[in-house]
Amino acid sequence: MNLRESIKHFDERNVSASSQQATSSHRTCGEALVTLLEQYGVQFVFGIPGVHTVELYRGLAHSSIRHVTPRHEQGAGFMADGYARVTGKPGVCFIITGPGMTNIATAMAQAYADSIPMLVISSVNARSQLGGGDGRLHELPSQRDVFNGLTAFSHTLLDAADLPQVLARAFAVFESARPRPVHIEIPLDVIVSPASAMKAAPSMRPARPAAHPAALASAVELLADARRPLILAGGGAAHAAVELRELAERLQAPVALTTNAKGLLPSGAPLLIGSTQSLPQTRAMIREADVVLAVGTELGETDYDVLFDGGFTIAGQLIRIDIDAQQLMRNVHPDVAIPGDSRDALSALSARLHERPVRPASPDWGAARVAAVRDAIMASCDAAMRSQKRLIDTIVGALPGVVIAGDSTSPVYAGNFLHDAPAPRSWFNSSTGYGTLGYGLPAAIGAKLAASERPVVCLIGDGGIQFTLPELASAVEARVSVIVLLWNNFGYGEIRKYMAQRNISPVGVDIYTPDFAVLAKGFGCETARVDNPQALDAELRRAAKREIPTVIEVREADWFARVQS
Incomplete structure (x- = not known):
């Protein structure tokens, strides 16, 4: 047989x-x-x-x-x-x-x-x-x-x-x-069993749980008297951008966002600290806050301690809002715990604070302090991070409304710190949380299917793309015009640096790197290679007009040589 x-x-x-x-x-x-x-x-x-x-x-x-x-x-x-x-x-x-x-x-x-x-x-x-x-x-x-x-x-x-x-x-x-x-x-x-009598309509879905009035009242008391309030927001607040911004402005509270919360306050918002909770300047500001409101965030390692030094602490009183009651008791224990939907809770807090006097924030707090912290962070960035930020800024400038789906790669790490997304759900990647490789390309395909009218860029390294490179064929077949921005440092560059910092002789990181242009063309994609922001801008604009994927290769050494010179 x-x-x-x-x-x-x-x-x-x-x-x-x-x-x-x-x-x-x-x-x-x-x-x-x-x-x-x-x-x-x-x-x-x-x-x-x-x-x-x-x-x-x-x-x-x-x-x-x-x-x-x-x-x-x-x-x-x-x-x-x-x-x-x-x-x-x-x-x-x-x-x-x-x-x-x-x-x-x-x-x-x-x-x-x-x-x-x-x-x-x-x-x-x-x-x-x-x-x-x-x-x-x-x-x-x-x-x-x-x-x-x-x-x-x-x-x-x-x-x-x-x-x-x-x-x-x-x-x-x-x-x-x-x-x-x-x-x-x-x-x-x-x-294959019979189901002709099955009800073919969805059941009524339950509403999201609402915050308890007593917990809200306790939170309002702390926030109304705070002189240096500060907000930490995570992906659990992704649907609550309007409510978060209203509350932050009412309190004049600086806001730090996790990677999955980028865009909840838009780029350029005066109260936006950014996503730098692992850096000394932002950590010092968080320690100085007398009341911290953490909403929809685990307060976990991959957003608050990516340098793995154990240096993140909250010295003031802590209010936590999360739809997962168990999560409220993990990592940092709150003074006030509010299980419930973040949008409902933020809206309720704003309404209650509107009805009672709120103590003015300290004169050296708010937007002025945020600006000083941001300036200090940029001054501390090395040339590599600055040039990688230039890469991301070029993407955003060339492609209004862009969604950037990233992998675990050097420019993504820089962007997690330094990029401020213009809107929620516009920047996400696999370098936080589980931290896998190969995520960026298929995730970008899914994102483009979800938002066909928006440009979608996959930001991925040469090591990561080899995990899921055949998905280029899926994108061509499905006519998904995703743009793949391939950062090529010829190996597992970040791990190579990590080993060198620990005086470990590099082993297993200098992998064979194929000719990606040949491979991409074989899958039916358009290709290009650039080494400077002007060329990248032009290629991105051309790629956005195509109906098939485009792979744009950027070789790290060439980009650094042109952008840092």
Whole structure:
């Protein structure tokens, strides 16, 4: 029996009886799933069809949902992540049993670490085969157990009738709790089981939890009397830009933003400190604050201690707002804890402060102090960071409204410190949280699908792009005109420097670097190479007019030589 015959025999043995039953009922669980996803407003599904998931595609082919095929399931997850970061809606993936799921695990972990909504729907072996250890195709001892630690929850659908309820639970997490990946696995026999009587409409979604009046009252007392108030905002406040800015201006409170919160105060806002909580100048200012309001932020290492020196401290009284009550008790314990939605809580605080006298901020605080801190930080930056900031400034200047999806690479690290995004959901990358490589390219594809009218730039290094380089083919196939700005330092440059700083002889970092222009052209992309801001500006403007991806290579040594001279 050849391979084609073996697959045919596998399909017939596992699904023929159930398919005959489903045909008589006219709709399967797999088809009902697609209908429900449409009702929830899902526009895209990312996945690679396999023999274990083809029955999901029976309904997808005739739906309004567009399918995008990555070249690796990790790419599917990163695409879903990029889509979610731009829209705030969950990215959805269809993934095969076993290797498909272990391939997407890294992307799920990055989304989990950064609180990104993602719905991963996978197949799994038939109910009678679960946990059998018989060596079935794609079999894991317990697929759900593998993914429990990477998700808000992982559920095995044992009865098609339960599908609406399980999807309702997933969307409740995405919209009313701390958003994180959800995994729903459907056994092969359940995918094809009849579902003609299933309710094909989404359940009513719960509202986000509101802040408790007593906690708000305690916070108002502290903020109204503060002479040096300061706000730390994270990605959990991404939907609360208006409310955050109103409160900051009312209190004349300087604002520091995490990487995922960039844009909550626009570039040039007088009270915007930036994202420099790991630098001495900003840390000193935070220590001087008598009341700190932390909203939607973990207060975690990758935003507040990226230099790993343990130097971040809060000396004043701390108010924390977070939709995750457990997170309020992690890292830094608050004097006032407010579990609830950040937008609701910020709006309520502003309203209450409007009704009572607020003590004026200290004369040496507010915008004047922010300006001094920002000037001191720029003065302390070395030439490399300044030239990398020039790279990012060139992108923003050439492409109004640009979304920049970054990887773990040197210009992204500089941008995390020095770039101020003009709007929320315009700058994100994988160098915080889980900190993976290869994220930038597929995430940028997902972002472009989410915002087709906006230019999208992938900012990635030569090491990182080799993790997911084949996704260029996915972008060409899907006609996604993403711009890939490839920072080439011929190896793992940041790790090379890290080893040198510790007197470790570099090993494993000087990797072979291919000719990216040749590879990109082979995938069907346009290419260019630039070494100065003027040339980059021109190439970016040309790339924005194309309907296919463009790879623009910038060699680090050449850029530094031209920009620093």
